[in-house]
Every structure is written in structure tokens, then in C-alpha cells.
Amino acid sequence: MKKFVPFIVLSLFVILLLGLCGPILVQRQQEEAQRAYEAERHLVVFSDLPQDVNDGLAQRFYEQKHLRVQIYSKSDSEIRQSLKDDGGVKPDILIASEDDLQAQKKNGILQPYASPVTDKVPPSMKDPEQLWNGLWYNPMVFVLSQAYYERRGMQIQSWDDLLTDPGMVLAFPDLASMDMAGEFLCSFVEMRGMEDSERYLSSLQSHVAAYSKSMSVNVRRVASGEADMGVADASVARQYYKDGAPIFILYPQDGTSYWLTGAAVTNWCEDGELTNAFIDWLYSPDAIDVLRQRHIFLSEALPPANPEVDAKGRELVLFPVKKQYSDQGRRDLQAWWIKSIRFGKEK
Numbered sequence: 582m583k584k585f586v587p588f589i590v591l592s593l594f595v596i597l598l599l600g601l602c603g604p605i606l607v608q609r610q611q612e613e614a615q616r617a618y619e620a621e622r623h624l625v626v627f628s629d630l631p632q633d634v635n636d637g638l639a640q641r642f643y644e645q646k647h648l649r650v651q652i653y654s655k656s657d658s659e660i661r662q663s664l665k666d667d668g669g670v671k672p673d674i675l676i677a678s679e680d681d682l683q684a685q686k687k688n689g690i691l692q693p694y695a696s697p698v699t700d701k702v703p704p705s706m707k708d709p710e711q712l713w714n715g716l717w718y719n720p721m722v723f724v725l726s727q728a729y730y731e732r733r734g735m736q737i738q739s740w741d742d743l744l745t746d747p748g749m750v751l752a753f754p755d756l757a758s759m760d761m762a763g764e765f766l767c768s769f770v771e772m773r774g775m776e777d778s779e780r781y782l783s784s785l786q787s788h789v790a791a792y793s794k795s796m797s798v799n800v801r802r803v804a805s806g807e808a809d810m811g812v813a814d815a816s817v818a819r820q821y822y823k824d825g826a827p828i829f830i831l832y833p834q835d836g837t838s839y840w841l842t843g844a845a846v847t848n849w850c851e852d853g854e855l856t857n858a859f860i861d862w863l864y865s866p867d868a869i870d871v872l873r874q875r876h877i878f879l880s881e882a883l884p885p886a887n888p889e890v891d892a893k894g895r896e897l898v899l900f901p902v903k904k905q906y907s908d909q910g911r912r913d914l915q916a917w918w919i920k921s922i923r924f925g926k927e928k
Contacts, residue, residue: 623649628676673850679841682713713845715882720839723831729809730829739835752799752811755792757915768838819878829892836900
């Protein structure tokens with residue numbers, strides 16, 4: 582028996598050594614595979630959409646076209662910082678808000694992109710020099726409780742109709758807390774002017790039970806009966822409606838503001854063929870289906886064959902605004918709203 586002891590010890594040592602080296606070898610193989618994967622032909626995309634949406638877009642695009650994109654989820658501020666940094670991965674394509682795309686246009690990092698598909702995007706939703714093109718937009722809409730819709734729904738047509746019922750309780754966004762709410766404020770002032778906007782918003786305040794920093798809170802208050810009406814973004818309102826919430830969605834027929842998401846090609850991009858395939862694919866039903874499967878119900882910048890209508894069967898009407906204001910201009914207007922309207926300290 583003793584003569585087998587060295588063999589047993591050696592066998593145990595080899596097994597132990599293999600057990601220790603195995604994970605290291607597996608890790609190295611995985612790293613090599615990742616390097617090989619990244620070396621393949623692909624596009625790098627920075628997107629402000631959630632990671633699960635970006636993963637879904639990349640996967641669906643590969644399934645449809647057998648071409649690869651690598652999409653990194655970043656906030657607008659992270660995108661801006663990444664583009665400023667000297668090192669790090671640089672994107673071939675940006676999917677970001679209109680605000681951010683305008684900023685990058687000023688920074689001179691975008692190159693023109695146009696195709697028969699983007700030619701169909703309305704001029705108001707793309708750059709006149711074709712440096713970016715709108716993909717999807719999120720408008721502000723009216724949300725009514727079931728009881729209030731049955732009582733006064735037929736009388737609600739426009740923003741001014743929100744002032745016609747003294748007893749109406751309104752769930753309204755804090756116009757200084759969200760970019761989308763700030764977009765509404767700027768668009769409303771552009772349409773009506775400062776004086777008329779001040780009169781309107783001051784009158785509206787008597788109906789507002791509480792200002793909310795979340796659009797979803799406004800919809801929940803309406804669905805629960807805490808408020809008769811709410812103003813919220815269409816994506817959140819549609820999500821609650823499709824989930825069975827007892828609400829009705831109406832589109833203001835005198836127009837509404839919208840938050841636009843678009844795509845742009847950067848100066849780092851050198852693969853025109855792959856770029857053309859991906860950007861044009863983003864306008865396809867497959868791409869919008871990825872968003873809807875993940876409960877993001879945006880409107881399409883490219884006019885769809887069957888546009889989504891409101892509870893009365895009416896299509897969206899958008900403010901014909903030019904949006905010629907800066908980030909600082911929006912912040913200044915939001916500060917004015919806080920001081921002059923919400924707390925009434927200044928005129």
C-alpha cells in the first residue's frame with residue numbers, strides 16, 4: 582500500500598492544480614473571445630435609452646440584418662462628458678435627445694446623414710443641415726379619470742378648457758423639475774408669449790392639488806380618482822392605459838409640446854454601409870416593437886400609416902414651435918415659473 586502513496590499524492594496534486602488553473606483558463610478564453618468579438622465589424626452607439634431597450638435593439642437588428650451594433654446606455658450628461666474626454670471609446674452614432682444633438686452639432690462632431698427614409702421625417706423633427714434626424718417623440722397629453730370623462734370629457738378640447746370647471750382637480754407636473762416639463766413651459770411661452778402664459782398658468786394653479794416631479798404620479802392620481810384630470814407624457818399615460826388603468830387619454834387640439842429623441846452620425850464613424858443599414862432600420866416596425874415590448878410607447882417621427890389616436894379618435898396636434906432656446910434659457914424660464922407662478926414672489 583505504501584508504494585502507492587506517492588502516486589496518490591501526485592494525482593491529488595495534479596487534480597488540485599487543474600482545479601485551480603481551470604477557472605483561469607476559462608477566464609482567459611472568455612477574454613480572448615470578447616476581444617475577437619469586439620474586433621469584428623460593428624458600430625459603437627451611445628444611447629440615452631434604458632439598457633434593456635438598447636440590448637433589445639441590438640439583438641433584433643442582428644436577427645434581422647446579421648449585422649452588429651454595440652450600444653452603450655448613457656445619460657445625456659454622460660454622453661457629453663464621454664465626448665469631451667480624450668480617451669475612451671468614441672461612438673459612431675448617437676441616439677439622444679434633441680437638446681443633446683443640438684449641443685453636439687454646435688461642438689462640430691456630427692456629419693450629415695440623409696437617406697430616402699430620413700427624407701420622409703418632417704422638417705420640424707430634423708436638422709436643416711441633416712446633421713441629426715428625429716426618431717421618436719413623447720408629447721404631453723391630457724389624462725382623465727373615468728368618472729370625469731363621462732361627465733365632461735366631450736367638453737375638453739384645448740388647454741383653455743382646463744380653466745372652465747371651477748371644481749376640477751388637476752394633477753400637473755412641476756415645470757422646474759424635469760427637462761420634459763421645462764420643454765412644455767418653453768413651448769407654451771413660445772406659442773402664447775410671456776404675458777398670456779403668466780395669466781394662464783396663474784389661473785391654472787387654483788386647480789392644481791399638488792405639483793408632481795414625476796409624470797407617472799400624475800397618471801396614478803387620476804387612475805385612483807384622487808384627481809379628475811392630469812397632464813403627463815403620452816408614453817407613461819399609454820403604459821397605464823394598456824395595463825388596464827381606468828383612464829382616458831385626450832390630445833389637446835390646439836397643440837402640445839413634445840420631447841424628441843433622434844439619431845446622429847459622428848465624425849468618428851467610417852462605415853457608411855453599416856451606418857445606413859442601422860439608422861434606416863431604426864425607423865422600421867421592428868425597432869418600435871422593441872420599445873413597446875419594454876413598455877415605452879413613443880410616437881414615431883416618421884409619420885406612421887395608422888397613427889395612434891386618442892379616446893375620441895383624434896390624432897396628435899403639435900405646437901409649431903421653433904425651439905430656439907438654449908439649456909440656460911430653459912433654466913431661466915423655469916426659475917421664472919417658480920418665482921412668478923408657483924410661489925408668486927416676482928412679476
